[in-house]
Amino acid sequence: MKSGLVLLTGNGLSPMNYTDNTYRFRQDSNFLYYMGINQPGMMALIDCDEGESILLGKEPTIDDFIWTGPLDSLSTLGERIGVEKVVAIHQIHPMLSKALEAGREIHYLPPYRADNVIKIHRWLGISLDDAKEGYSIPLIRAVVAQREIKSEEEIVAMEKALEVTAEMHLTAMRTAKPGMTEAEVTGKVHGVAVGHGGGLAYPIILTVDGHNLHNHRHHNVLREGQMLLGDFGAETDEVYSGDITRTFPVAKKFTTQQKEIYDIVLQAQLDAIEASVPGTTFKSIHILAATIMAKGLKELGIMKGDLSMAVEEGAHALFFPHGLGHSIGIDVHDMEDLGEAYVGYDKDTIRSKQFGLRSLRFGKALKPGHVMTVEPGLYFIPELIDLWKSEGKFTDYINYDALEAYRGFGGVRIEDDILITKSGNRLVGPTIPKEIEELEAIRGEAY
Amino acid sequence: MKSGLVLLTGNGLSPMNYTDNTYRFRQDSNFLYYMGINQPGMMALIDCDEGESILLGKEPTIDDFIWTGPLDSLSTLGERIGVEKVVAIHQIHPMLSKALEAGREIHYLPPYRADNVIKIHRWLGISLDDAKEGYSIPLIRAVVAQREIKSEEEIVAMEKALEVTAEMHLTAMRTAKPGMTEAEVTGKVHGVAVGHGGGLAYPIILTVDGHNLHNHRHHNVLREGQMLLGDFGAETDEVYSGDITRTFPVAKKFTTQQKEIYDIVLQAQLDAIEASVPGTTFKSIHILAATIMAKGLKELGIMKGDLSMAVEEGAHALFFPHGLGHSIGIDVHDMEDLGEAYVGYDKDTIRSKQFGLRSLRFGKALKPGHVMTVEPGLYFIPELIDLWKSEGKFTDYINYDALEAYRGFGGVRIEDDILITKSGNRLVGPTIPKEIEELEAIRGEAY
Numbered sequence: 095m096k097s098g099l100v101l102l103t104g105n106g107l108s109p110m111n112y113t114d115n116t117y118r119f120r121q122d123s124n125f126l127y128y129m130g131i132n133q134p135g136m137m138a139l140i141d142c143d144e145g146e147s148i149l150l151g152k153e154p155t156i157d158d159f160i161w162t163g164p165l166d167s168l169s170t171l172g173e174r175i176g177v178e179k180v181v182a183i184h185q186i187h188p189m190l191s192k193a194l195e196a197g198r199e200i201h202y203l204p205p206y207r208a209d210n211v212i213k214i215h216r217w218l219g220i221s222l223d224d225a226k227e228g229y230s231i232p233l234i235r236a237v238v239a240q241r242e243i244k245s246e247e248e249i250v251a252m253e254k255a256l257e258v259t260a261e262m263h264l265t266a267m268r269t270a271k272p273g274m275t276e277a278e279v280t281g282k283v284h285g286v287a288v289g290h291g292g293g294l295a296y297p298i299i300l301t302v303d304g305h306n307l308h309n310h311r312h313h314n315v316l317r318e319g320q321m322l323l324g325d326f327g328a329e330t331d332e333v334y335s336g337d338i339t340r341t342f343p344v345a346k347k348f349t350t351q352q353k354e355i356y357d358i359v360l361q362a363q364l365d366a367i368e369a370s371v372p373g374t375t376f377k378s379i380h381i382l383a384a385t386i387m388a389k390g391l392k393e394l395g396i397m398k399g400d401l402s403m404a405v406e407e408g409a410h411a412l413f414f415p416h417g418l419g420h421s422i423g424i425d426v427h428d429m430e431d432l433g434e435a436y437v438g439y440d441k442d443t444i445r446s447k448q449f450g451l452r453s454l455r456f457g458k459a460l461k462p463g464h465v466m467t468v469e470p471g472l473y474f475i476p477e478l479i480d481l482w483k484s485e486g487k488f489t490d491y492i493n494y495d496a497l498e499a500y501r502g503f504g505g506v507r508i509e510d511d512i513l514i515t516k517s518g519n520r521l522v523g524p525t526i527p528k529e530i531e532e533l534e535a536i537r538g539e540a541y
Numbered sequence: 542m543k544s545g546l547v548l549l550t551g552n553g554l555s556p557m558n559y560t561d562n563t564y565r566f567r568q569d570s571n572f573l574y575y576m577g578i579n580q581p582g583m584m585a586l587i588d589c590d591e592g593e594s595i596l597l598g599k600e601p602t603i604d605d606f607i608w609t610g611p612l613d614s615l616s617t618l619g620e621r622i623g624v625e626k627v628v629a630i631h632q633i634h635p636m637l638s639k640a641l642e643a644g645r646e647i648h649y650l651p652p653y654r655a656d657n658v659i660k661i662h663r664w665l666g667i668s669l670d671d672a673k674e675g676y677s678i679p680l681i682r683a684v685v686a687q688r689e690i691k692s693e694e695e696i697v698a699m700e701k702a703l704e705v706t707a708e709m710h711l712t713a714m715r716t717a718k719p720g721m722t723e724a725e726v727t728g729k730v731h732g733v734a735v736g737h738g739g740g741l742a743y744p745i746i747l748t749v750d751g752h753n754l755h756n757h758r759h760h761n762v763l764r765e766g767q768m769l770l771g772d773f774g775a776e777t778d779e780v781y782s783g784d785i786t787r788t789f790p791v792a793k794k795f796t797t798q799q800k801e802i803y804d805i806v807l808q809a810q811l812d813a814i815e816a817s818v819p820g821t822t823f824k825s826i827h828i829l830a831a832t833i834m835a836k837g838l839k840e841l842g843i844m845k846g847d848l849s850m851a852v853e854e855g856a857h858a859l860f861f862p863h864g865l866g867h868s869i870g871i872d873v874h875d876m877e878d879l880g881e882a883y884v885g886y887d888k889d890t891i892r893s894k895q896f897g898l899r900s901l902r903f904g905k906a907l908k909p910g911h912v913m914t915v916e917p918g919l920y921f922i923p924e925l926i927d928l929w930k931s932e933g934k935f936t937d938y939i940n941y942d943a944l945e946a947y948r949g950f951g952g953v954r955i956e957d958d959i960l961i962t963k964s965g966n967r968l969v970g971p972t973i974p975k976e977i978e979e980l981e982a983i984r985g986e987a988y
Contacts, residue, residue, distance in 0.1 A: 108555050108557075109654055110555075111567055111871075113878070115872070116744070117564040118744065123558050156924065160753070160925060163750055164924070206559050208655035278736045281731075285735070288732070289729065297563070306606075306607070309609060415607055424558075431560070475607055478606065
């Protein structure tokens with residue numbers, strides 16, 4: 095940013111059912127990245143002309159000591175992070191007004207919380223709609239260029255998040271048994287994340303209805319014969335995320351049908367990881383995974399015909415309606431607040447409008463320093479199957495009769511987080527069992 | 542409400558770090574009480590002139606089936622709760638505009654979430670400040686009159702919340718050991734609440750720094766010789782709350798000093814519960830508890846002089862700076878969104894401005910059907926002690942020299958939830974150990 099003022103909006107506390115009963119504090123990720131302070135009610139200004147950074151906040155009072163415990167003074171915080179100046183938060187409005195009067199430009203990132211939209215509206219004297227839409231695209235591009243390449247320190251922080259995430263998944267594998275509710279297993283898993291001093295990177299998906307992709311309900315009772323899909327990860331107190339999915343049978347062993355579908359997804363995931371090297375577009379790896387899965391489904395008699403045509407036309411998306419993966423870092427969908435168009439696509443890669451492929455959050459070429467999730471899946475969604483069948487959709491590629499045997503199957507997804515290196519890629523965090531034999535061995539411990 | 546339209550604002554999903562990564566959904570409590578639907582993005586209108594209730598929301602789409610799983614149609618929801626009409630949510634703005642044009646009054650409750658403030662601002666065509674402050678006091682009074690008296694069904698729901706809450710506390714008592722972090726114990730406790738399909742009624746307080754009253758940090762390592770204060774409760778999936786505090790030593794046994802302070806708090810709590818009968822003001826019971834604790838502190842040589850004068854002047858608040866308790870129900874501080882002035886005080890009971898007593902959320906006379914927390918506590922807050930000492934405050938009543946022996950003690954609080962009955966009161970939920978002998982027995986299980 096060559097000139098103007100950059101306003102970084104820190105987050106406030108978010109009310110649940112009244113002002114003072116708040117959710118776990120989540121600092122804004124850009125504020126964390128540039129300012130490193132994980133406390134509510136702070137703002138920052140970076141003066142691009144003067145080369146000066148200013149931290150704005152409130153000094154702790156005796157009431158804070160009584161109710162919250164000791165807090166650092168603003169100047170201590172400022173010294174810790176090395177800003178040039180600290181200023182009381184109530185000065186921000188006059189400071190911004192003065193800058194606007196002097197004709198200076200104020201750059202800010204897209205606000206995603208209503209309280210910050212209102213603040214920008216008030217401080218910059220613009221309408222709510224303009225506050226929401228008036229963010230700086232050059233600033234977005236500058237932030238994406240920095241944040242998308244993870245530093246060594248960031249990788250260390252992510253490894254920690256994935257250590258906890260691995261423990262969460264092993265806990266699920268060692269706990270789930272027929273007769274338990276999904277909620278009971280979810281409680282154990284959630285407890286592991288909290289136990290390490292952090293929380294969840296996103297709401298836990300842990301369900302025998304794995305075909306409902308972002309199902310956050312946990313009311314089902316686990317039954318022998320079902321597959322349990324667990325998609326969850328820790329957010330550490332340093333605020334980096336893990337995002338792992340594992341799918342395993344509620345029973346000790348996979349059925350033949352479960353093995354057949356699982357093997358297809360696993361093969362697609364392993365091949366997609368292998369293909370994830372610098373210079374390759376993630377979109378082409380998505381297509382690769384889709385093609386491998388279509389091939390597997392053809393072998394089972396579920397798909398048919400010319401598979402490269404089927405994938406090009408999007409017939410496979412009946413079973414794989416989401417994207418292969420996304421960038422991950424401080425956020426589980428890293429920088430999603432800045433807009434997927436800027437994070438996952440560029441002038442060379444246009445986002446598709448096709449069902450399935452349009453859900454791919456990241457299509458552009460991989461670079462060393464990118465951290466990506468790789469998470470192919472196969473699902474049998476009764477409502478979608480019935481709809482497509484009734485519309486006579488893709489009858490050249492889909493054998494709808496064969497699908498009757500998969501009603502109630504649910505879904506399988508397998509997900510790991512990888513770092514793109516100069517020569518290829520490597521797993522971030524510990525290896526978490528995903529081979530059928532490994533899973534069956536560990537599932538024995540639950541019984 | 543004799544005329545006009547009542548607008549009940551349901552809550553939306555609350556973003557963490559970007560729009561689509563949201564906190565656990567918490568419906569607005571008033572919406573829950575009157576509409577009973579625990580889903581985001583809904584509104585309700587009650588036409589007081591026509592005697593008609595209208596539910597507004599969105600019909601599920603095929604995308605919902607793919608991403609969320611099956612959802613009820615608006616008409617199914619409407620039939621379930623017995624409203625006269627269901628209407629698509631985008632109709633609410635024109636409906637309200639039409640009502641305003643016809644000169645009708647729109648009554649709404651205080652909005653505490655910024656997104657709902659913006660909605661009211663847009664729909665009613667008033668400024669953000671007016672939207673925030675333009676709530677209806679007659680509507681508040683009408684809602685408080687209904688919600689403060691708990692029905693039998695509500696008591697059943699609260700008993701369930703307290704069953705889970707009891708299990709959370711027993712888990713803490715059976716888990717905590719020297720060398721563990723507060724976070725590890727917190728994880729186990731949090732996991733119990735999630736495991737029952739609900740969540741937390743409020744952020745968990747679980748700390749050896751119990752003198753920081755609303756301390757939500759869990760970074761300390763537990764050490765023999767410390768007291769561990771746990772203040773937490775479940776919010777069930779029916780959305781009723783429990784709120785219990787227990788304090789016990791990290792060691793298996795209380796030290797003599799710990800016993801002495803604990804016994805004072807326990808005596809105050811037992812006597813305060815006994816005094817909680819219809820017709821008695823909760824303010825007088827607060828004073829009773831304060832007096833009992835001041836007496837105990839005098840016996841230990843910490844306080845001195847004329848105790849009734851000391852309590853009247855507020856000297857005891859150095860050790861007991863918060864209120865004795867509050868109303869509880871759907872919210873842990875029930876109806877705090879409506880304003881404590883309307884919930885906890887009335888024309889006969891004015892809120893005090895004195896340090897300590899001013900933090901009492903509920904001062905008015907008790908009635909059958911009230912559910913109250915009773916939670917006296919004693920704390921040794923170094924910063925506050927040093928401040929008062931340096932100011933020479935209450936030297937007639939406080940023996941500052943004796944306090945040196947209590948530096949690092951932390952705090953003790955004991956809290957139960959009681960229902961005021963016609964003849965007196967009874968505990969809501971199961972009995973949770975609080976006698977020293979009981980606690981020492983159960984603490985043995987952790988070791």
